[in-house]
Amino acid sequence: xxxxxxxxxxxxxxxxxxGVRAYAEAEAAExxxxxxxxxxxxxxxxxxxxxxxxxxxxxxEARSPVTGAGAxxxxxxxxxxxxxxxxxxxxxxAAGDPVTRDYVxxxxxxxxxxxxxxxxxx
Numbered sequence: 001x002x003x004x005x006x007x008x009x010x011x012x013x014x015x016x017x018x019g020v021r022a023y024a025e026a027e028a029a030e031x032x033x034x035x036x037x038x039x040x041x042x043x044x045x046x047x048x049x050x051x052x053x054x055x056x057x058x059x060x061e062a063r064s065p066v067t068g069a070g071a072x073x074x075x076x077x078x079x080x081x082x083x084x085x086x087x088x089x090x091x092x093x094a095a096g097d098p099v100t101r102d103y104v105x106x107x108x109x110x111x112x113x114x115x116x117x118x119x120x121x122x
Contacts (some may be wrong), residue, residue, distance in 0.1 A: 016074045018057050020116035023074070029113070030054040036122050037104065042106070045099050049106020050122050056083075057114050065107045066090055079116045084111045 018026040033054065037047045052065035061073040067086045071079055087108040094100035112118040 018074055019077060019114035020051045021082050021114055026058055026114055030058060045102035046106040049103040050110045051071060053110030057111060066104060080111055082116050083116060094115040
């Protein structure tokens with residue numbers, strides 16, 4: 001008899017940096033997202049992209065939000081910046097699709113802060 005096993009879950013490594021941020025700093029920023037996003041009137045797709053970006057960067061999702069690249073735990077800086085680059089390309093491609101464009105902008109915004117390319121968390 002074969003035992004049914006759950007798919008492997010991403011591993012969190014709270015001692016590892018998240019981009020240029022300490023894990024605790026990125027996690028604290030993620031907790032503040034609901035207030036930050038509601039105060040600025042961002043569309044729902046943008047908010048979803050920001051949330052997806054933080055979740056993946058913190059190692060809570062196995063697949064990246066734009067390309068679907070896999071990461072075992074917290075992605076390294078190389079993978080984070082590759083996802084930012086992909087978001088820029090995808091945003092250009094989605095110029096006529098506001099839903100996709102806003103989602104990808106949200107991902108880009110989150111990852112840009114995490115990687116130190118922006119001082120704005122969203």
